[in-house]
Amino acid sequence: MNAAPWLEQVLETGWSVLLAILPLALVFLVFQALFLRMPAREVRRILLGTVLAALGLFLFLLGVGLAFLPFGRITGEALGALPQQWLVVPLGVLLGFVTTWGEPAVRILADQVEEASGGSIRRSLVLVTVCVGVALAVGLGLFRIDHEIPLLVLLVPGYGIMLGAMWLCRTDFVAIGADAGGVATGPLANSFLLALAFGASSTMGGQDPLVHGLGLVALIALAPALSVMVLGIVVGRKGQRKESPS
Known part of the structure; x- marks a missing residue:
């Protein structure tokens, strides 16, 4: 430059x-x-x-x-040009995890959850859960770009599942999940992963980035909220087993 x-x-x-x-x-x-x-x-x-x-x-x-x-854009272009296209999804999962791991907003949320819960919900548990959710969302988003899957095909069922999970998980995890979707799309993750999607869509068959590159952030906002609520279901079931008489 x-x-x-x-x-x-x-x-x-x-x-x-x-x-x-x-x-x-x-x-x-x-x-x-x-x-x-x-x-x-x-x-x-x-x-x-x-x-x-x-x-x-x-x-x-x-x-x-x-x-x-x-x-981010150069990395996306390199992923899209890989001769082994099956590597795109696992590499996207890896990039999604490490990018979210470094997102300051996610770490602040994890700290506040541990403080507000008096240590009953550990910081590391929230952090890993959000990172896993974003990682799966990035992998799914790159799979969508590669196979030109319409965004609504993924978003509508995803939000339907999340609404069902809201009724099944503990109420405190519903609140944490709602905030997790916002912090996961923080400035660090947003700037890199959105550029990654643009780069990948430009090299995967010359697709229109406006159609296939955009939309990844919507998946990123959905996935951690859903993963946290699934965690709430698991924690709630374990708590019920401990409370039930043997």
Whole structure:
């Protein structure tokens, strides 16, 4: 990448972050002047935190634009061009697992679940369950792209199964599963896996990425919610066995 496009990416990312952060900062200052009236020390602390958050967001988005999206697309193109097409699904499962494993939002959810449950629902159990769900969704999504399966053929039965699982699993796992679908589509997983689907669809028979590349995120949002609710069913059954008299 030569200097001009790189500089253009930096300026574009900086402007996007400014548009995202500045309105929030202005709203805070207005509320501070009219209602909050916090000490100056607290205001400085909040503004310093806002600047640090903006800097972190800028660096993250710049890294996504310069490296993560191109890397995901190139990886997808390499998968789509494999002569052994049977490898596409297992490699997609592996990429889905490791990408979700590194997703900060998933780890935050797992920490909060363990804290809120008093340790009865372990962090590692939630983390692995969400990662497995996303991994299976990515593998299924690449299989769909390879065989040109309509998205509704997978989504409609999937949501039907999830609605049934909601009635069978423990209520706390329903709430965790609903949040799991949102955090699994966080910025890290979303940027890489969506680019992966675009790259794969462009090389698998020259398919239209708008038709076959998009839609993977919908599967990713569904799968961890379903996997967590299935976990809730299993945990509930084990609890019933322990409580039942021998």
